[in-house]
Amino acid sequence: MANEQELFGMPEIFINFRTKGTTAIKRSARGIVLMILHNETIDEIKRYRINDVADIPEKGISEDNVDLIKKTLLGTPLRILLYTVPTTEVESAENTLADVLKLIDTIKFNWLCAPNATEQEAQDIASWIKTQRNIKRKTFKAVLAHQAADDKGIVNFCAEDIKVKKGKSEDGTPVYKTYTATEYTGRIAGILAGLPLDRSATYYKLTEVVSVRQHEDINTLIDKGELHLIDEEDGDGVKIARAGNSLTTFTTDVGEKFRKIKIVEGVDMVTDDLRDTFKKYYAGKCINDYDHKMLFCAAAMVYFDGLKGNVLDKDGKNTIDIDEKFQRNYAILDGANVEEMSAMEIRKYNTGDKLALTGNLVFVDAMENLTIDFTM
Structure with missing residues (x-):
């Protein structure tokens, strides 16, 4: 036998x-976003599986957080694995973002984001991603705001004053909302998770964005490992500038090509496919x-x-x-x-x-x- x-x-x-x-291209366009949000008014952690807007709970998620979730879904990821933790107003909360990181160690996902995380929490996520990739050989990646992590698994999103049209007031006047880089990390993670590997996120158009803070030294900032949004005022709207991660230190083994998100996505997909196939069909069976x-x-x-x-x-x-x-x-x-x-x-x-x-x-x-x- x-x-x-x-x-x-x-x-x-x-x-x-x-x-x-x-099916590599089709599969690569359907990545999974793991999102962590401060939402709970009591000391607890909740989990949700969101495939589309219909899966967003009618109750229990704050209006601001629903907005952040919907922004992420604009990028058409396969799904969002949502973990909600207590808000910062919950005193002496024992369930924290750090506890979520312990829970997701064995979960399969592609991109992590925390659109209302504190600066310290963002630093903790960056450290966790580095450990997962460099020590445990996982292929997790994260989009974080203002985190010069110098790591190919972390995108350092630095765009600010992201102005988005929300609709119109009763008198017909346009209503806008301005987002921070942290708040828009979910949107970027959704784009990267939903983008096929036969194209780059460079010049990806964010149709909902009306304007964004501009920088005269954009090329220097990109070279420092920052991801920015640009408006070239050519009538084509706001787009992602060069789609690179935070890697700025290069070695013989990890050269400059690894600063490109597309390249790292390809490497990670091949790594997962080889490892998963070996474990399923080969290890212990042959x-x-x-x-x-x-x-x-x-x-x-x-x-x-x-x-x-x-x-x-x-x-x-x-x-x-x-x-x-x-x-x-x-x-x-x-x-x-x-x-x-x-x-x-x-x-x-x-x-x-x-x-x-x-x-x-x-x-x-x-x-x-x-x-x-x-x-x-």
Whole structure:
């Protein structure tokens, strides 16, 4: 029976990877936003699952918070996972935003926002995201206001005086509301969660915004890792400027390309797809011999092929294979005389329950910069 399950199990990896590859753009446009709001008038935490405006509770959510939720839904994320905590007026509250961060450690989501968080809470979220990404290898990301986090998983949204038309008064005069950067983090998170990976958020138009504070040194601010809204006064409205995250320190492993939100989204999607497929179809279900290692690599290559053109560079070197350096070191530690072994014998060496792979992926960015050099 074990062999029969194995024969039927392995092809599922190919089917799953092929499906993930062909549906990557569609899936990437339906990300999940996790929103934390100060809302409760007593010391408690509540949870809501909001797919669209019809799911917003008629009672229990303040008018201002309903507005923030609706702003987030404008970006058409797959859903909002809403956690509400006590307002700052609740004295000595024991249920805090920090407690929510403990609760969501194992929840699947893409973008986190807290549109009425305090500055300290925003700092705490930034620290939590860094730990989740860099230590626990999660792919969570957050949109926070005025947080120069220097991290590819954190977008530092800095637009202020965001003026939005709310309707008209009884005498027909337009009524406006001005939002802070913090209040509009949900709107940005919704956009990023609802945007497909075949385009960038650069120059994404926020049709509801009438005006926003402008800066003369916008390029300098963007280079500092800030996300801004711009109005070029060309009649096309207010748009997102360069869609970058807060990363400003670059290394050999994490170069400048990782400051682009689109690139990081692609990397995170591939990471999740490979990890989820391995856990579902491979881990504990297949013996760890050479043939099964190569079957997993072959299935992953099928997945990469489906991403070419929109997520991966179709002309780039996108590969995955057994990590021969790991194999060699493992054999040495296991007492084998690798000097008398062929390259294939090292590749096939039994590594117990450990599967170590290596590869190369070339992610493709969206077209954003134009240079034309005409010769007259």
